[in-house]
Amino acid sequence: xxxxxxxxxxxxxxxxxxxxxxxxxxxxxxxxxxxxxxxxxxxxxxxxxxxxxxxxxxxxxxxxxxxxxxxxxxxxxxxxxxxxxxxxxxxxxxxxxxxxxxxxxxxxxxxxxxxxxxxxxxxxxxxxxxxxxxxxxxxxxxxxxxxxxxxxxxxxxxxxxxxxxxxxxxxxxxxxxxxxxxxxxxxxxxxxxxxxxxxxxxxxxxxxxxxxxxxxxxxxxxx
Amino acid sequence: xxxxxxxxxxxxxxxxxxxxxxxxxxxxxxxxxxxxxxxxxxxxxxxxxxxxxxxxxxxxxxxxxxxxxxxxxxxxxxxxxxxxxxxxxxxxxxxxxxxxxxxxxxxxxxxxxxxxxxxxxxxxxxxxxxxxxxxxxxxxxxxxxxxxxxxxxxxxxxxxxxxxxxxxxxxxxxxxxxxxxxxxxxxxxxxxxxxxxxxxxxxxxxxxxxxxxxxxxxxxxxxxxxxxxxxxxxxxxxxxxxxxxxxxxxxxxxxxxxxxxxxxxxxxxx
Amino acid sequence: xxxxxxxxxxxxxxxxxxxxxxxxxxxxxxxxxxxxxxxxxxxxxxxxxxxxxxxxxxxxxxxxxxxxxxxxxxxxxxxxxxxxxxxxxxxxxxxxxxxxxxxxxxxxxxxxxxxxxxxxxxxxxxxxxxxxxxxxxxxxxxxxxxxxxxxxxxxxxxxxxxxxxxxxxxxxxxxxxxxxxxxxxxxxxxxxxxxxxxxxxxxxxxxxxxxxxxxxxxxxxxxxxxxxxxxxxxxxxxxxxxxxxxx
Numbered sequence: 001x002x003x004x005x006x007x008x009x010x011x012x013x014x015x016x017x018x019x020x021x022x023x024x025x026x027x028x029x030x031x032x033x034x035x036x037x038x039x040x041x042x043x044x045x046x047x048x049x050x051x052x053x054x055x056x057x058x059x060x061x062x063x064x065x066x067x068x069x070x071x072x073x074x075x076x077x078x079x080x081x082x083x084x085x086x087x088x089x090x091x092x093x094x095x096x097x098x099x100x101x102x103x104x105x106x107x108x109x110x111x112x113x114x115x116x117x118x119x120x121x122x123x124x125x126x127x128x129x130x131x132x133x134x135x136x137x138x139x140x141x142x143x144x145x146x147x148x149x150x151x152x153x154x155x156x157x158x159x160x161x162x163x164x165x166x167x168x169x170x171x172x173x174x175x176x177x178x179x180x181x182x183x184x185x186x187x188x189x190x191x192x193x194x195x196x197x198x199x200x201x202x203x204x205x206x207x208x209x210x211x212x213x214x215x216x217x218x219x220x221x222x223x
Numbered sequence: 224x225x226x227x228x229x230x231x232x233x234x235x236x237x238x239x240x241x242x243x244x245x246x247x248x249x250x251x252x253x254x255x256x257x258x259x260x261x262x263x264x265x266x267x268x269x270x271x272x273x274x275x276x277x278x279x280x281x282x283x284x285x286x287x288x289x290x291x292x293x294x295x296x297x298x299x300x301x302x303x304x305x306x307x308x309x310x311x312x313x314x315x316x317x318x319x320x321x322x323x324x325x326x327x328x329x330x331x332x333x334x335x336x337x338x339x340x341x342x343x344x345x346x347x348x349x350x351x352x353x354x355x356x357x358x359x360x361x362x363x364x365x366x367x368x369x370x371x372x373x374x375x376x377x378x379x380x381x382x383x384x385x386x387x388x389x390x391x392x393x394x395x396x397x398x399x400x401x402x403x404x405x406x407x408x409x410x411x412x413x414x415x416x417x418x419x420x421x422x423x424x425x426x427x428x429x430x431x432x433x434x435x436x437x438x439x440x441x442x443x444x445x446x447x448x449x450x451x452x453x454x455x456x457x458x459x460x461x462x463x464x465x466x467x468x469x470x471x472x473x474x475x476x477x478x479x480x481x482x483x484x485x486x487x488x489x490x491x492x493x
Numbered sequence: 494x495x496x497x498x499x500x501x502x503x504x505x506x507x508x509x510x511x512x513x514x515x516x517x518x519x520x521x522x523x524x525x526x527x528x529x530x531x532x533x534x535x536x537x538x539x540x541x542x543x544x545x546x547x548x549x550x551x552x553x554x555x556x557x558x559x560x561x562x563x564x565x566x567x568x569x570x571x572x573x574x575x576x577x578x579x580x581x582x583x584x585x586x587x588x589x590x591x592x593x594x595x596x597x598x599x600x601x602x603x604x605x606x607x608x609x610x611x612x613x614x615x616x617x618x619x620x621x622x623x624x625x626x627x628x629x630x631x632x633x634x635x636x637x638x639x640x641x642x643x644x645x646x647x648x649x650x651x652x653x654x655x656x657x658x659x660x661x662x663x664x665x666x667x668x669x670x671x672x673x674x675x676x677x678x679x680x681x682x683x684x685x686x687x688x689x690x691x692x693x694x695x696x697x698x699x700x701x702x703x704x705x706x707x708x709x710x711x712x713x714x715x716x717x718x719x720x721x722x723x724x725x726x727x728x729x730x731x732x733x734x735x736x737x738x739x740x
Contacts, residue, residue, distance in 0.1 A: 058430040058437070059423055085553050089435045095321040095404075096435070099553045125555050129581065130572065131412040132405060135555040137673035141716045144676040146558040147409065148573045149685030151676045151714075159714040160677050160688040164578040196432065198425050200416035200581055210418040217432045281517035286509035289520060294527035301528040305535060325549045332544060343539030351535050353564045364599075364620050367608030371494050371502065374600035381597050388564075395562055404550030405559030416585040434552065469510055470520075474608035478505035 060215050065183035070102060073177045076120060078104035081136045083125075086170075086181055099125045100170060100181065101136050101143075109155055112191045117223060120179050122170040123156050129163040131199040143167060157189065164202040165189065171220060185219040195219045280466045288476035292366070295359040296465070300458060302352035306390075307455075309345040310447060317397065319443035321436060324399040349391050356387050368471040376464045379457055386454050393446040396439065407442070408434065498606040566634030567627045573637070573685070574630075636682050643670045643680045645693075651738055665735025668728045672718070680739075689715060694740055701737035708733065 012020035017027055070084040081101035089096030101123045105114060110121065123143075127134045132147035142159065143152035151160040156167035166189060171182035186194045188203035195213030197203065202211070268274045285293070316335055318327040331338040360380065363369055369377035396407040415425030430437045472478075494502070514520070551557070561569050568589065575584035603616055610617045643666050651658050669675070675684030679691040695704065708718040708729075722729040 056427055058435075059426045061431070063432055083555070088433045089431075092321040092436045095399075095550060095552060096433070097553050099555055126408075130416075130585070131408045132559050133552075133555050133557060135673075137671070137676075139668075139672035139718060139721045140674070140676075141720075142673055142676065144673040148569075149576075149676060151673075151688075153714070153716075158578065161685065162572070162576050162578055162581050162584075164581050198415040198422060199412045200585060201422065202578065202581075211415075211422055212419070214422055214426055214432065216426060281521075282515050284510050284513040285516050285520045286506065286513040288509070289513065291523060291527070293520065294524050297524040298527045298531045301524075301531055302535070305532065325546075328546055332546060339544050340539055342544035343542065344535055346544050347538035347542060348535045350562075350564065351531060351538070355531070361620070361624070365610045365617065367610070367613065367616075369600045370603070370606070370608060371499055371600075377600050378597055381593070384596075385593065391562065391564065398546055399550045400547035401550055401554065401557050402547050402559065402561075404552065405557065406561050406565075409559060409561070413585045416582045418582065421586070469506065471608075472506070472509045472513075474610070476509060478508040 058216070062218075063216050065217070067173065067175075067180045067182045069175070069178045069180050070100070070122075071179055073174070073179060076102050076104050076179065078106035078109075080138055081123070083136075084181075099133075101125065102172070102179065102181075111155075115223070116173060117171045117182075117220070119174055120172040121155075122172050122181050124168040124170065124184060126168065126199055127163060128158075128165050128167055128199045129161070134167065155191070156187075157191075164200060164207070165197075165204070166191065168196065171223075183217065183220065185223075193219055193223050283466060283469065285470055286472035286476070288473045289470065290473065292362045292473075293470055295355060295362055299352060299355040299359050300462075302348055302355055303454065303458070306345060306348050306352060307451060309341050309348065310451075312341060313345055314447060317443075319397070319440045321399070321434075321439050324397065324439055328398045349394060352387060353391060356384055360384060366471060366474050373464070373468055373471070376461060376468070379461045379464070383454060383457055383461065386450050386457070390446060390450050390454070393442045393450065396442045397446065399439065404434075494604055494606045502606065561634075563631065563635065567630035570630040570634035570637070573634075643675060643683045645681045645683075645739070648738060648740060650740075661731055661734055662738055664728075665731035665733075665738075668732045669735055672721070672732070677715070692736060692739060696737045696740040699737075701733055704736050705733045 009015055010025050011022075012024045012027055013022055019028075065088075068086055070086060071082075076082050081103045083099050084102055085097050086100050087096055088098050103121050105119055105121060110118075112118065125134050126132075127145035127147065127150050129145065129148055129150045132145050132150075134143045134145045134150070134152065136143050141154045143156065145151070145161070145163070149161040150158070150163040152163070152167055153159045156169070158164075158166060166187050168184055168186050170184050173180050173182065184196045186197045186203060188194060188208070194203050194208060195218045197211055197213065201207065313331065316327060316331045316338070318324055328342070331342050333339075363377065363380065392406075392410055396403045411425045411428050414428060415421045417424060426432060428438075428441065429435065430441050571588060572581075572584050575581070575588075603613075605613065607613050645666065647659055647662055651662050669680075670683075674680075674692070677689035678684050679686045679693060681693050684692075699707070707715075709722060710719075711717055718729065718732070721732070
């Protein structure tokens with residue numbers, strides 16, 4: 001039993017494997033085992049990987065957000081919101097639409113600097129807790145979510161309940177005397193613009209790194 | 224060389240001995256039919272040896288004290304079978320597109336013969352299955368039936384519970400009414416709140432940043448192909464382990480050695 | 494369980510099994526009877542409750558109150574109970590994931606040989622606690638009315654004052670509901686328990702004048718209703734009257 005404890009040579013010649021030649025380290029049996037497993041793995045990968053890529057493709061596809069007109073300038077005021085329906089996804093009828101609340105920029109309410117994209121403020125109606133539909137209640141000057149009790153003030157900042165960030169917004173521009181609405185963007189509690197995130201994803205502190213933006217939707221560069 | 228006479232071959236060795244009481248072969252059409260059935264089963268068994276497995280699964284003993292609590296597992300499986308069958312037939316009329324799904328469900332409910340009934344069975348069957356699977360898990364928990372040697376079966380059972388909840392969740396988007404739509408939005412966003420991978424996961428479920436043209440078909444594929452396939456496979460493994468390890472006895476039933484063995488023990492002690 | 498306990502269990506189990514009956518037909522008969530009961534229940538529910546279809550999905554709606562299927566009520570209520578925004582991921586992903594991991598690994602940390610529920614006090618207590626917690630959360634989720642509706646029974650002292658008082662009470666209730674008060678305050682079973690205090694019996698705590706003052710001059714973050722009092726004093730009066738009548 002003493003020879004058992006001797007370290008085995010890695011060369012097949014030293015192990016007296018039949019048909020071995022000088023310097024060879026792998027037996028034929030081992031080659032066949034590895035080859036058999038590799039062939040099975042390659043064959044399985046050949047159908048698994050393309051299918052997975054196929055299913056995950058939409059994550060990496062950039063979505064176009066065309067600008068669309070929502071009405072004339074004189075339809076909106078700077079004190080209260082006017083609801084407008086916009087199309088987020090083409091081709092699926094009502095299921096691709098959404099409601100947006102629009103009002104004119106009001107220096108007494110809005111603290112963020114004015115630029116070409118916020119002459120009109122367009123606020124999304126998805127609650128930033130988990131995406132239920134919020135409604136603007138004029139008497140209370142609040143956006144109220146019916147699901148888990150989220151409440152937002154008139155500029156969309158959280159004033160109560162579990163939402164993690166202010167209501168999302170849309171870029172707006174003026175085209176002649178028409179107000180047009182563009183892509184969505186998210187804001188943190190200081191109303192700085194970020195690439196759009198899903199509801200329930202905070203943007204303050206480390207939030208913007210824990211919940212990265214996705215290739216399918218980005219904010220407009222430099223805003 | 225003198226030629227030795229070969230012994231006479233035995234009279235046809237392949238004929239089996241006559242069944243008792245049937246010395247004159249099958250009598251009457253009923254007898255012939257029975258014989259035909261036996262032959263067909265024999266033919267299959269000769270080529271598959273299924274009877275051994277069947278005997279192993281069906282004639283194993285269940286321990287003393289087995290009571291009605293032990294039917295919860297099989298009734299969960301039965302509810303699943305009912306869901307599978309009604310689901311397959313609902314799929315014949317259902318159209319998983321955002322523009323036509325609601326109308327196709329309305330068509331099932333209002334126009335198709337027994338449409339609302341089968342739809343109702345599928346809908347309430349899901350509630351019944353969820354209740355049964357929770358009761359089954361409660362029984363397993365309070366009877367301590369997850370302990371050695373059945374740990375693995377508990378893990379499979381929890382996986383089945385998760386998949387059943389996935390089925391209920393992915394299923395209620397399909398009618399595409401208000402409740403379906405908003406519950407799905409909330410559910411997908413719940414997945415999105417997982418740090419780092421969450422945003423990509425919710426995007427994967429929706430097939431894009433918004434609820435889009437292929438979201439519904441994605442949920443449909445998950446609901447009727449991916450998860451049920453996995454449930455069926457795991458259920459088979461779950462049942463195999465149940466048959467192999469045996470169902471537990473209720474924990475309060477005491478094991479008493481049979482009389483004979485006890486006597487033997489006494490003699491050895493003396 | 495150590496090796497000895499494992500062998501003891503297998504021995505006892507072997508004895509019990511040898512004294513049992515064959516699976517077919519004894520257990521199968523019970524399973525079959527139970528399957529018939531299950532199918533009878535499903536069919537009865539399908540016939541009695543049908544498969545009602547709600548209004549068509551409408552993403553542009555801002556008035557719909559989403560509610561999940563009953564078996565997700567406990568998760569839904571969990572999201573309502575955990576209020577601070579920083580804890581949202583905990584409520585959505587954290588708690589369910591932890592519970593699921595604990596459930597998956599149960600046989601690996603509960604390794605004692607004892608199986609009788611009354612001799613496993615920790616496991617049995619934990620199990621009963623979980624069942625009660627899920628049951629209670631499910632009940633809360635089922636009872637939660639939408640914050641855009643308030644249904645409080647008309648108090649006896651109002652209905653005794655005649656039909657005009659009742660009409661005013663109802664009108665006030667509608668104004669309060671439409672004004673979104675229930676987003677922050679609780680009214681009986683409607684509304685959210687916070688950030689504002691429950692108003693179920695505010696009339697017993699504050700006189701009508703104090704309520705009116707608070708509505709016009711509230712402390713942050715509650716909004717002022719002075720705009721309402723100027724634009725439609727009648728509605729404002731109904732609102733104050735309704736709140737003062739909640740005793």
